[in-house]
Amino acid sequence: MHGAAVSFRNIAKRYGSVVALEDFTLEVQPGEFVTLLGPSGSGKSTALNILAGFTDPTEGQLTVAGRDVLAMPPERRNVGMVFQSYSLFPHMDVFDNVAFPLKLRKVSRAEIQRRVASALEMVQLPGYERRRPSELSGGQRQRVAFARAVVFEPAVLLMDEPLGALDLKLREAMQAEIKRYHRQLGCTIVFVTHDQGEALALSDRIAVMGQARIAQIGTPEDIYDRPVSRYVAQFIGRTNALELLPMGQRRWQLPGLGLTFDEPAQDAPWPAEAAALCLRPEHLRRADGRSSALEFEAQVSEVTFLGDHTLYLLRTRQAAELQLHESRGAQAAPLRRGDQVRLAFDPTTASALSGPVHAASSHTPPPGDLP
Numbered sequence: 213m214h215g216a217a218v219s220f221r222n223i224a225k226r227y228g229s230v231v232a233l234e235d236f237t238l239e240v241q242p243g244e245f246v247t248l249l250g251p252s253g254s255g256k257s258t259a260l261n262i263l264a265g266f267t268d269p270t271e272g273q274l275t276v277a278g279r280d281v282l283a284m285p286p287e288r289r290n291v292g293m294v295f296q297s298y299s300l301f302p303h304m305d306v307f308d309n310v311a312f313p314l315k316l317r318k319v320s321r322a323e324i325q326r327r328v329a330s331a332l333e334m335v336q337l338p339g340y341e342r343r344r345p346s347e348l349s350g351g352q353r354q355r356v357a358f359a360r361a362v363v364f365e366p367a368v369l370l371m372d373e374p375l376g377a378l379d380l381k382l383r384e385a386m387q388a389e390i391k392r393y394h395r396q397l398g399c400t401i402v403f404v405t406h407d408q409g410e411a412l413a414l415s416d417r418i419a420v421m422g423q424a425r426i427a428q429i430g431t432p433e434d435i436y437d438r439p440v441s442r443y444v445a446q447f448i449g450r451t452n453a454l455e456l457l458p459m460g461q462r463r464w465q466l467p468g469l470g471l472t473f474d475e476p477a478q479d480a481p482w483p484a485e486a487a488a489l490c491l492r493p494e495h496l497r498r499a500d501g502r503s504s505a506l507e508f509e510a511q512v513s514e515v516t517f518l519g520d521h522t523l524y525l526l527r528t529r530q531a532a533e534l535q536l537h538e539s540r541g542a543q544a545a546p547l548r549r550g551d552q553v554r555l556a557f558d559p560t561t562a563s564a565l566s567g568p569v570h571a572a573s574s575h576t577p578p579p580g581d582l583p
């Protein structure tokens with residue numbers, strides 16, 4: 213516990229009967245980039261605001277660099293924060309906005325000059341000192357907000373959906389910048405987003421949030437390849453969730469595909485109570501006779517061309533709906549609506565999970581689906 217940059221222990225926050233955060237335990241290592249990823253209302257901002265010192269938890273302990281910070285005001289916690297809405301002071305120019313945390317900490321004038329110049333250098337805005345926020349683009353405002361958050365060299369940098377207000381192109385450019393800042397500063401970052409692509413692209417580890425709790429913590433690869441629940445499987449990326457029935461002796465049935473098969477030999481056996489098989493659309497392919505694969509028939513019901521890949525919606529004779537992702541340049545000719553096709557997948561690429569299957573992937577989990 214001592215080496216952690218940030219340690220949340222059993223933190224809870226309740227507003228009357230509303231549970232905003234429950235049993236939240238997370239250790240962030242020095243220099244690590246950890247993202248809280250979840251739908252709106254899952255408690256992400258609550259966790260960040262508790263860490264920043266803007267919200268008091270109802271229960272639990274919180275340390276930053278081994279020190280208990282719960283009794284400390286925000287400016288003593290050595291934590292910088294970037295908000296979604298920039299929250300720059302509109303009446304102050306860029307210099308004064310960035311200098312603000314230093315003035316609050318009674319840093320000398322000469323040191324303020326030096327540090328503001330270096331922060332603006334880092335976000336590539338030298339020469340903008342005398343501009344007001346209203347004279348900047350969205351991306352420039354977000355860079356100023358970033359400079360202001362790092363200018364006092366905080367040990368931990370918090371970002372709450374910092375790119376949410378930007379359009380897609382700018383968001384991707386800013387993601388690359390954030391990666392560069394992280395490398396350059398070497399600081400610990402706790403980042404919040406509801407955008408799974410952003411979380412996968414930026415993070416060392418992701419904590420997937422659902423209904424005020426952490427549903428899973430792991431590296432982007434862990435979360436994507438080995439989701440622990442159907443909720444996580446469906447929140448991260450696209451997934452086919454198929455009804456799975458145990459037949460005993462580690463034999464299983466997929467009624468939607470009309471298949472019965474032996475569980476593949478692998479490190480971790482499927483849970484005995486597994487009720488769903490989650491299969492990524494890119495793990496499905498046209499049948500090619502490979503022996504380890506399971507094969508079935510389906511009909512194409514929808515074709516969506518997405519540039520570098522095509523997404524097909526298919527329906528089996530047993531009325532299961534499936535998504536198939538095919539990269540451009542795959543040898544076979546594109547499928548068309550109404551085509552009958554033989555598909556295959558390797559069961560070792562799928563995750564068997566407890567909990568019932570519901571139709572089509574959704575970002576709002578049914579109640580009771582979280583661990």
Ligand SMILES: Nc1ncnc2c1ncn2[C@@H]1O[C@H](COP(=O)(O)OP(=O)(O)O)[C@@H](O)[C@H]1O
Pocket residue numbers: 227230231232233250251252253254255256257258259
């Ligand atoms: N001041 C408050 N009073 C009452 N409920 C709140 C307050 N702040 C947050 N909540 C509730 O707590 C839950 C989590 O909110 P929040 O942490 O803002 O979620 P997120 O950032 O993931 O969208 C939501 O249901 C929200 O309505």
Ligand SMILES: [Mg+2]
Pocket residue numbers: 256257258
């Ligand atoms: Mg929020």
